[in-house]
Structure formats: structure tokens, C-alpha cells
Amino acid sequence: MKTLDSQASAALGTADPGWLSERRKQALDYFEKLPMPSPVEEVWRYVDLDFDIASYSIVENPGEAHELGVGIAAALPDTSGSLLIVDGHVVSSENTEGRVSFGSIRSILAADPDLLEPFLGVAVPSDLDKFAAAHAAFGGEGAALVVPRGVVVEKPFFVDVQATENGSVSFPHVSLSVGESAQASVVLRYRSDDGLDSLVVPQLELNVGANAQLKVTVVQHWGRGTRSISHVRGIVGRDANLHLGEAGLGGLLSRLNLTVDLEGNGSSANVVSAYFGDENQTLDYRYTMHHQGVNTNSDMFLKGAVQDEALSVFTGMIRIDEGAQKTDAYQTNRNLILSDGASAQSVPNLEILADDVRCGHGSTVGPLDDDQRYYLMSRGLDELRANRLLVHGFFNEALARFPEPAIAGVVTSWIDAKYREAQEAGRV
Amino acid sequence: MSLALQVSDVKARFGDLEILKGVDIDVPFGEVHVLMGPNGSGKSTLCHVLMGKTDYEATGSALVDGTEVLGLPVDERARAGLFEAFQYPVEVPGVSLDDLISEMGEVREDPGFADRVEAAAEALDMERFRQRAVNNDLSGGEKKRSEMFQLAVAKPKVAILDEVDSGLDIDAVREVAHLVEELRSDDLGVLIITHYSRILRYMKPDKIHVMVAGKVVRTGGPEIAAELEASGYVDLVDGEATVSAPDVTPFDV
Numbered sequence A: 001m002k003t004l005d006s007q008a009s010a011a012l013g014t015a016d017p018g019w020l021s022e023r024r025k026q027a028l029d030y031f032e033k034l035p036m037p038s039p040v041e042e043v044w045r046y047v048d049l050d051f052d053i054a055s056y057s058i059v060e061n062p063g064e065a066h067e068l069g070v071g072i073a074a075a076l077p078d079t080s081g082s083l084l085i086v087d088g089h090v091v092s093s094e095n096t097e098g099r100v101s102f103g104s105i106r107s108i109l110a111a112d113p114d115l116l117e118p119f120l121g122v123a124v125p126s127d128l129d130k131f132a133a134a135h136a137a138f139g140g141e142g143a144a145l146v147v148p149r150g151v152v153v154e155k156p157f158f159v160d161v162q163a164t165e166n167g168s169v170s171f172p173h174v175s176l177s178v179g180e181s182a183q184a185s186v187v188l189r190y191r192s193d194d195g196l197d198s199l200v201v202p203q204l205e206l207n208v209g210a211n212a213q214l215k216v217t218v219v220q221h222w223g224r225g226t227r228s229i230s231h232v233r234g235i236v237g238r239d240a241n242l243h244l245g246e247a248g249l250g251g252l253l254s255r256l257n258l259t260v261d262l263e264g265n266g267s268s269a270n271v272v273s274a275y276f277g278d279e280n281q282t283l284d285y286r287y288t289m290h291h292q293g294v295n296t297n298s299d300m301f302l303k304g305a306v307q308d309e310a311l312s313v314f315t316g317m318i319r320i321d322e323g324a325q326k327t328d329a330y331q332t333n334r335n336l337i338l339s340d341g342a343s344a345q346s347v348p349n350l351e352i353l354a355d356d357v358r359c360g361h362g363s364t365v366g367p368l369d370d371d372q373r374y375y376l377m378s379r380g381l382d383e384l385r386a387n388r389l390l391v392h393g394f395f396n397e398a399l400a401r402f403p404e405p406a407i408a409g410v411v412t413s414w415i416d417a418k419y420r421e422a423q424e425a426g427r428v
Numbered sequence B: 001m002s003l004a005l006q007v008s009d010v011k012a013r014f015g016d017l018e019i020l021k022g023v024d025i026d027v028p029f030g031e032v033h034v035l036m037g038p039n040g041s042g043k044s045t046l047c048h049v050l051m052g053k054t055d056y057e058a059t060g061s062a063l064v065d066g067t068e069v070l071g072l073p074v075d076e077r078a079r080a081g082l083f084e085a086f087q088y089p090v091e092v093p094g095v096s097l098d099d100l101i102s103e104m105g106e107v108r109e110d111p112g113f114a115d116r117v118e119a120a121a122e123a124l125d126m127e128r129f130r131q132r133a134v135n136n137d138l139s140g141g142e143k144k145r146s147e148m149f150q151l152a153v154a155k156p157k158v159a160i161l162d163e164v165d166s167g168l169d170i171d172a173v174r175e176v177a178h179l180v181e182e183l184r185s186d187d188l189g190v191l192i193i194t195h196y197s198r199i200l201r202y203m204k205p206d207k208i209h210v211m212v213a214g215k216v217v218r219t220g221g222p223e224i225a226a227e228l229e230a231s232g233y234v235d236l237v238d239g240e241a242t243v244s245a246p247d248v249t250p251f252d253v
């Protein structure tokens, strides 16, 4: 295990091409200067960062990976390629789609040092915060997909990201780029054992070329001791679409900071999340939809539930630039509070500088609906059963919008089971 | 015939508001009864009180095939054989009608359930609604149709239909009426709440009850409907308020 210092950063950077080496040095500088974020900063409000990144170390030899659960394996019978990242190291990868580059970042850099230059470490600025700086200074390995212009890939790629070592920090990086008029779908799964004290700082960089479509499905299933501070940045070109679905199920703390730039005219994004926190989990979503092009279209749709002492946070922002006329943007965040000790914050924001736009938001926080429960019970369903059906229905509205329906199906059964367990234990 | 539903001296209040002031209604098995009355007289409240909505404080007795349901949780009333088709069916986003139907089947352990679902779906042309969320974005008429579908599937002992004909076009009203006549059996008592004698053209109620200001003020045969159509509730309402007024014609047939 290595501590996060300049030596470690330099050692990790030995194989970097020149352009990446520069970015890494710069990031190390930021890392050393930036403090751990504090809740007095607006962007870290509500989140108690009761740890120091410096107390975690980098793993030199990855631990043993956990096998894929039957549910998710069955939902992905056939992939175009898959890749396994354990403790920040790519331990296996295969690609059956000859028309694209898919593999570990290291191997792709080795084969073509310039292929990733326009994408890697660009979308998430390394001076954003301490975690983004650490990612750029100590990361660099992960998965990369480059789909050339015009190539349409039907079957999804699968990237499995795991943490296995106590006290470890890892910086898995996923860089996905689809060229003009190309299409691809990627499923990402995050996993660690319950009780494992680890920190993971993933980054997803998504580049969607003109008229292209990228679907990304993220299943966050960290164990209860794992903290994850994740950055996602999507850049969407002319007439292109980014469709991202995220299921937030696990983790002690899971923070997801997402920004989508609708750069190209006519570009669009659908971003949907379903999250369910229990016990002492904190799920923190900070989503920004940035409309830059003309005639752009976005829909942020998040549904979450909390029970026990869990906390969820949604801070949403639709930003419409001055020139981004004909924007159509909506954000929806609905939260269910399933027990008294749980809480949810929902803060939708709009910043509109153009005058010819349609833009709106809806935000709710509350318990299950009494009238709906009464209706279901009048059909003979006992209260617990009625509540289960309502929770299922609540999430179904989000999961039905996921890019990969089979994965959404697996998430549905996890969510149903999570709630049912709480019912059986008398917690809800 | 024994009684499917026996409502005795049911009183109900919402906070300080006294809504039901001692309601008595008997519906024998095999019969179809109609409950009419002016807006705000308490008809829907009676339905909710019988079904067990907790907004109301209720006293009295309501027997479903001899089982006292007042005081029972809502679901137990349903499983005791009571079904209410709602005046305003609740939208349940995200829950498909099929999800609900399958849960209804699970709590009933009734071997005939699955067949009934298919038969009723076919008869009511429900196929295209089964994957849609319960009552969500359905037209008024479609909601009523969905309520009738659930009624047919649930196979209750007592069915209370709260304004199941409101908002329906003329064909749909006839259809609902025929469905009620089809459901008529020795195992079922039906109480239909309506404002319109229209639906009565297509079915033969055994009795009509008239509720005014939280009380059943008249019970009689189907001919009452025609009278109400002609004269409205005014006489009855006045009769309630000014019993001794000489110009009030007692409403008798």
C-alpha cells in the first residue's frame, strides 16, 4: 500500500505519454494545495465528510474479485466486451467488437498514445476539488471505449469496478467516446463487500459526437463501509443524445457530481436516477445540466427513498446560456421518506439567461401517499403489501426510463428486496 | 334471502362536521339497490365509512354477510367481501393494473381468480389498460371501467358503486348497467349510488333509498326514481327542515 504523495504520483506516471504527464503533475500540485472540502462550502452542504483522504492508501496488488451476481449476469447474457477493475487495477478485459477500441486505458495508450488525448482528464477539471485533483494525480487506469464515426454497436459493454482492500483508495477512470453518428451502450457496476472500509473516487468522462448516441447505465452497489466520491461529465455534440441511468443502492457515502454540457445545437440528454438509502447511508446527488447549444433538450428525473437514518440530497441545476434559445429542460426529483429518522433534501435550481425557453422543475419530499394506500387496501391488500406495491411503483417510474431495461429489472428486484427486508425487520 | 349488507344507525363525523346522522340500509343477497340524494348529502361518506377510510369517526354497525366490518382494517373489510368502486378512483403512478390484479389474486387464494381476470378483461375490453398504471391518465370513463373490471375480478359479497355512471357516455352507461345485471347473483348484494335515473333504464333495481342530509329519508321501489326526476329533492329537503309546514307534500307513492 502506498500513501498519496508525490513519489506515488510520479511512480504511477512513468508510462504516461507526455500530455498526460503534464496533466498529472499539475493535478498533484492542486492535490497538495487543496484542503479536504468542508460543509461550509455550498457544494458540500448536507454532507459530513468525516474522513481524510490522506488516511487511505493505494493498493499495489489488486485483491480477489467477487463474482458477478446471478441477477446482473443474467441481465447481460451477451456483451460486446467487458472489463474488470479491482482496487484501481484492470485485471481482465475482453473486446469482441472489432470495430471499436475498448480496453484498459494503459493498453490503449500503449497501442496509440494519442487516441485518448482529446478526452482523458479533460472533462473533469483537476482543480475542481481535492478528489478530482487526487484522481488526476493518482489515477489514470480504468476503461476506455472509443467508437469510431458511424459505428453502431448493439450489445452493451460491461465495466465491473470493485474494491476489496481495507483502507484502500482507488481512482477508477472510465472514458467513453462515441464518434459522429456512432452508437454504444455501456453498463457499469460498482461493488465492494459490506464492512470494507474503502474510498473510491471514480470518474466518468462521456463524449458524444455529433448525431451520436451514448447510453450509460450505472449500478452503484458499494458495500456499507465504502465511501465513493464520483464525478461524471458528459459533453454532447450536435443532434446527439446522452442517456444515463444510475441506480444508487449502496455505500456509506455516495456522492455523485454530474455535469452534462449540451454543447451542440439540437443535442439532448436524459439523466435518470433511482436511489434507495437505508441505515446510516448518505446519498448525495449534485446534477448540473448545462444548455449551451440552440434547440437543446434535457430531462433530469430522479426518484429516491430513504429509511432508517439515511440521508439523501439532490441539488439540481439547469443552466441555460444566453445563446441557448429554444431550450426545453425539466428536472424532477421525488423523494419518499419511509421512516421518521430518515431525511431527504431536494434543491432544484434554475439559471436561465435565454428568453425563448421552456424550463421547469418538480420536487417533492414526503411519505407514502395515504389515499393510494387506502385504494390498494380497499382491494384487499394488507398494509405491508400495499406499501410494497407503492414503493415498487414509485421506483418503477424511474426505472422504466433506464437505458438498459434488463438492468433496470435487476435493480427493481434489489430495491423491492431492500424494502421488504426492512419491513420484515419491523424498521418500516 | 339473508342480508348481504346490513347498515344500522351509522353515524359519522369529520372533525366537528356531522355528516352521517344515523343511516340504516339493508341489501339482501341477490338484490340491486340504488342510493340517491342531493350533492353533499353524505353518500360518498357512507361508502368511505363502510370501506374504512380513517378520516372519519364512525359509530353504528355494518354487517357484510353477518361480519361486523366497522372497526376492521380496510383490507380485512375487502377480504370479508366488501368492494367499493370509487367515485374518484385514485391514481397510482408506477403500479400497473396487472401488478394490482396479481396482488389481489395473492391475497385471495381463490382458484377461480385467474379465469375471472381473463374473462372480465375480455368482457370489458381491458387488455390495453392492463400494463398501464392504475387510473393514471385514464379518462373518466376508462377509470370507471377499470373499477368495474376490478369488481368483477374481486367477486365480493357486497359491491358499492359510487357514481359509477357519472362521466360515462350513453353506451358506457348501458354497458355498466348490463354488467351489474350480469353480476347479479345470489352471492352478491349491490348498492349503486347515482344521480341519474338514466342508468335505471337499463337495469332493474329492487329498491331505491334516498339520502338527505346524512339520513335515509325514503326507501321504496324503482318508481321513486321517476318522481325524483320530476320534482327533484327540494320537497324532501324542505320536508326535513320544516316537518310541520302544511304545504309539504309527504313523499309517498
Ligand SMILES: Nc1ncnc2c1ncn2[C@@H]1O[C@H](COP(=O)(O)OP(=O)(O)OP(=O)(O)O)[C@@H](O)[C@H]1O
Pocket (backbone or CB within 6 Å): B014, B017, B019, B037, B038, B039, B040, B041, B042, B043, B044, B045, B046, B055, B087
Ligand atoms: N374529508 C372531508 N373533509 C371535509 N368535508 C367532508 C369530507 N368528506 C365529506 N365532507 C363533507 O361532507 C358532506 C358529504 O359529502 P359526500 O362526499 O359524502 O357527499 P355526496 O352525497 O357523495 O355528494 P355528491 O353527490 O356530490 O358526490 C359534504 O358537505 C362534504 O363537503
Ligand SMILES: [Mg+2]
Pocket (backbone or CB within 6 Å): B043, B044, B045, B087, B162, B163
Ligand atoms: Mg359522492
